[in-house]
Amino acid sequence: MIDTHMHVVPGADDGAADMAQAVAVARAAVDAGVTSAIAVIHATGPECLDRSTASELLAALQTELREQGLVLDLTLGYEVDLSWACALEISDLVEYSVGNDHRIIILEAPYVGWPRGSQDLVFRLRLHDMIPVLAHPERNPHIQAHPEILTALVRQGVVVQITVPSVMGAFGGAARRTAKRHLLRGEVALLASDAHYHRLGRGDLRHAVKRLKQVMPNASIDLLVKENPALLMGGVAPQPVTGLASVSRLVAWLRSLVW
Numbered sequence: 001m002i003d004t005h006m007h008v009v010p011g012a013d014d015g016a017a018d019m020a021q022a023v024a025v026a027r028a029a030v031d032a033g034v035t036s037a038i039a040v041i042h043a044t045g046p047e048c049l050d051r052s053t054a055s056e057l058l059a060a061l062q063t064e065l066r067e068q069g070l071v072l073d074l075t076l077g078y079e080v081d082l083s084w085a086c087a088l089e090i091s092d093l094v095e096y097s098v099g100n101d102h103r104i105i106i107l108e109a110p111y112v113g114w115p116r117g118s119q120d121l122v123f124r125l126r127l128h129d130m131i132p133v134l135a136h137p138e139r140n141p142h143i144q145a146h147p148e149i150l151t152a153l154v155r156q157g158v159v160v161q162i163t164v165p166s167v168m169g170a171f172g173g174a175a176r177r178t179a180k181r182h183l184l185r186g187e188v189a190l191l192a193s194d195a196h197y198h199r200l201g202r203g204d205l206r207h208a209v210k211r212l213k214q215v216m217p218n219a220s221i222d223l224l225v226k227e228n229p230a231l232l233m234g235g236v237a238p239q240p241v242t243g244l245a246s247v248s249r250l251v252a253w254l255r256s257l258v259w
């Protein structure tokens with residue numbers, strides 16, 4: 001599997017305080033079957049960790065992982081606060097893109113409110129041929145109450161990334177139901193861990209995959225954790241997983257009643 005959202009850079013944000021915690025997060029991912037990942041750092045303002053320092057920290061982690069025999073390919077990225085991103089020029093946002101190709105921007109859905117400029121931001125990003133990935137929108141109360149907001153963004157080209165703790169109910173029933181709703185609407189392209197050391201084990205992709213097998217065919221789940229992440233890492237915007245046959249979709253809905 002490829003995890004498109006993991007907080008593992010040592011000392012960079014609330015993901016891992018030091019090298020030991022970072023290795024623990026990486027080890028848990030490897031144990032879960034993750035072979036490569038986007039190592040994101042929270043970016044909520046200009047004071048966030050700069051790219052060159054972050055790259056050095058990530059390189060040190062990669063060296064440590066190799067010495068410990070852990071095979072995990074990590075690409076640096078940021079998780080940019082959506083409200084802050086709306087106020088930035090695209091030329092400034094590029095600094096916080098994933099890897100070196102300047103095309104992928106991971107945006108963090110807020111936990112309260114919803115910025116009015118989100119559609120304008122997505123329009124500007126698409127105009128620059130960039131790929132906006134929206135992390136865990138299912139946790140936002142506005143999205144929970146107004147699914148049409150997310151639907152409109154998906155139509156604009158937003159890549160929706162739901163996260164393991166939401167699927168597992170760790171953030172409550174509303175987030176879990178919203179994740180399920182947009183999955184079954186065919187609006188979700190990625191499932192990621194959003195792993196942090198302080199909630200080690202609650203970002204285990206295997207658990208969410210097992211849960212989703214109750215409502216989705218294996219091929220669709222592979223798209224969420226393998227094929228679509230691979231496309232994204234190759235600079236191609238993955239499409240939402242919509243390939244459920246009508247009978248499968250009906251069965252999924254019926255099964256979802258007990259999820």
Ligand SMILES: [Fe+2]
Binds near residue numbers: 005007040079194
């Ligand atoms: Fe995150």
